[in-house]
Amino acid sequence: MPPNRLDAVPSAPDSPVALQSFYISAPGKIILFGEHAVLYQKTAIAGALDLRIYISLEEIQERKIYLDLPELGLVNEWSLKKLLADVQPHLDDMDAPALDETIQLARKLSGDDNDDIAAVDLAIHVLWYLLIGAASRTSNIPGMRIKVRCELPIRVGLGSSGAFCTGLTTAILCTSGLIPQPSVSVSDGRSTWSEKHLNIIREWASVAESIIHGRASGLDVAMSTYGGIAKYKLQKHIENLKCTQNLSVILVNSKIERSTFKMVKIVQEFCEKNTFAAGHMLDTIDSLSLEAAAKLTQGASGDAKSISPDSINFLDSLCQINDACLNSFGVGHSKLDAIRSVLARRGLHGKLTGAGGGGCVFAFLKPDLSTEDITLLKSELNAIDCEVWLPSLGGPGVVLHDTAPGVFLN
Numbered sequence: 418m419p420p421n422r423l424d425a426v427p428s429a430p431d432s433p434v435a436l437q438s439f440y441i442s443a444p445g446k447i448i449l450f451g452e453h454a455v456l457y458q459k460t461a462i463a464g465a466l467d468l469r470i471y472i473s474l475e476e477i478q479e480r481k482i483y484l485d486l487p488e489l490g491l492v493n494e495w496s497l498k499k500l501l502a503d504v505q506p507h508l509d510d511m512d513a514p515a516l517d518e519t520i521q522l523a524r525k526l527s528g529d530d531n532d533d534i535a536a537v538d539l540a541i542h543v544l545w546y547l548l549i550g551a552a553s554r555t556s557n558i559p560g561m562r563i564k565v566r567c568e569l570p571i572r573v574g575l576g577s578s579g580a581f582c583t584g585l586t587t588a589i590l591c592t593s594g595l596i597p598q599p600s601v602s603v604s605d606g607r608s609t610w611s612e613k614h615l616n617i618i619r620e621w622a623s624v625a626e627s628i629i630h631g632r633a634s635g636l637d638v639a640m641s642t643y644g645g646i647a648k649y650k651l652q653k654h655i656e657n658l659k660c661t662q663n664l665s666v667i668l669v670n671s672k673i674e675r676s677t678f679k680m681v682k683i684v685q686e687f688c689e690k691n692t693f694a695a696g697h698m699l700d701t702i703d704s705l706s707l708e709a710a711a712k713l714t715q716g717a718s719g720d721a722k723s724i725s726p727d728s729i730n731f732l733d734s735l736c737q738i739n740d741a742c743l744n745s746f747g748v749g750h751s752k753l754d755a756i757r758s759v760l761a762r763r764g765l766h767g768k769l770t771g772a773g774g775g776g777c778v779f780a781f782l783k784p785d786l787s788t789e790d791i792t793l794l795k796s797e798l799n800a801i802d803c804e805v806w807l808p809s810l811g812g813p814g815v816v817l818h819d820t821a822p823g824v825f826l827n
């Protein structure tokens with residue numbers, strides 16, 4: 418056993434090493450301001466969601482890797498010998514493995530040489546990218562059975578790919594002993610890692626996520642790793658915002674699925690065709706994010722206070738401007754327009770969140786809305802076939818659970 422392995426669970430009496438099982442989860446996110454613009458060096462503001470992806474990893478005696486992704490309808494297995502024969506430990510740093518060098522081998526070893534890459538293949542490539550990265554640093558890769566469960570809807574802008582990559586990266590780094598036991602207690606029998614190890618998780622998971630997105634800003638993975646509500650800019654360290662105001666949002670899923678990869682291309686084409694106007698729009702979005710961050714953190718620190726009607730009106734108008742820019746980029750959808758109309762009848766400005774083209778809309782809830790108003794609003798949105806949440810924002814990032822989370826119990 419290498420140093421730093423997680424607490425082992427008792428193994429079979431004749432087993433040569435103690436095998437461990439563990440559960441990891443990572444949150445999805447809502448981007449409040451700055452999606453797409455963040456890929457062009459502009460500021461974004463996002464919050465971790467209380468909807469998470471859960472990974473169960475059980476080490477096994479058999480020299481095999483089993484992967485069960487029920488949400489994608491995949492059950493698959495590979496021989497571990499194949500990995501260990503092709504990849505020997507030769508690196509002693511913890512830099513994220515370079516994608517160009519790893520991805521071809523990941524496709525070969527996972528048995529997927531097909532040019533037509535489906536969602537499920539991308540998830541498998543992520544696993545193999547991580548396995549090759551770990552095997553390049555240690556031969557201590559056990560046989561394992563991995564199962565992923567998801568509270569987050571997939572492909573609707575809530576960061577399922579970021580949470581998947583963050584959770585899986587953490588599980589593979591833990592099982593190969595490349596990161597130690599988490600040392601920071603969170604709450605409810607959960608713990609997380611020191612900043613040094615979270616930074617390693619984030620770097621590996623960000624590269625892994627670009628396998629899915631093509632080009633990823635790393636925002637989703639940063640939220641899944643560190644949690645909280647944060648201000649983010651490419652190539653700058655993520656800044657956790659100490660919010661002085663309690664934020665309540667309504668989150669509406671149009672149930673129109675789309676690929677972030679395609680939406681990023683649409684915006685890129687818009688920016689290439691309309692260089693001058695796009696430049697100003699991106700700068701505008703940057704200012705909106707900075708103004709929102711200033712509003713969220715203004716005033717005395719301490720326990721967050723109920724947000725004032727003036728602050729909510731201000732954030733609401735920032736949402737309206739950001740949403741108009743996103744629609745001009747070409748990532749709107751008629752179902753999102755229908756959601757906005759329902760929200761507008763209660764005086765709320767809905768803004769799409771995530772890559773757009775479908776997916777989710779959110780709005781800041783005004784303090785004067787009664788419980789009855791919110792119930793009515795929910796039923797009007799349900800009537801146009803939408804899912805509605807009143808999520809809590811800013812919870813923990815990636816954590817280890819000390820007991821099996823509920824999603825694995827049924």
Ligand SMILES: Nc1ncnc2c1ncn2[C@@H]1O[C@H](COP(=O)(O)OP(=O)(O)OP(=O)(O)O)[C@@H](O)[C@H]1O
Pocket residue numbers: 470486488489536537539540565566567570571572573574575576577578579581629630637675676677678771772773
């Ligand atoms: N539960 C899961 N099991 C396996 N793979 C998953 C799971 N959730 C997400 N993924 C991977 O992430 C991909 C979805 O990524 P995509 O970026 O299109 O959507 P999203 O992350 O939900 O939205 P956004 O990036 O806009 O927030 C899936 O195709 C799959 O490869």
Ligand SMILES: C[C@@](O)(CCO)CC(=O)[O-]
Pocket residue numbers: 448451452453454455456574576630632633634635636637677681771772
């Ligand atoms: C559209 C985008 O800005 C957000 C996707 O959740 C892409 C990215 O940041 O990688």
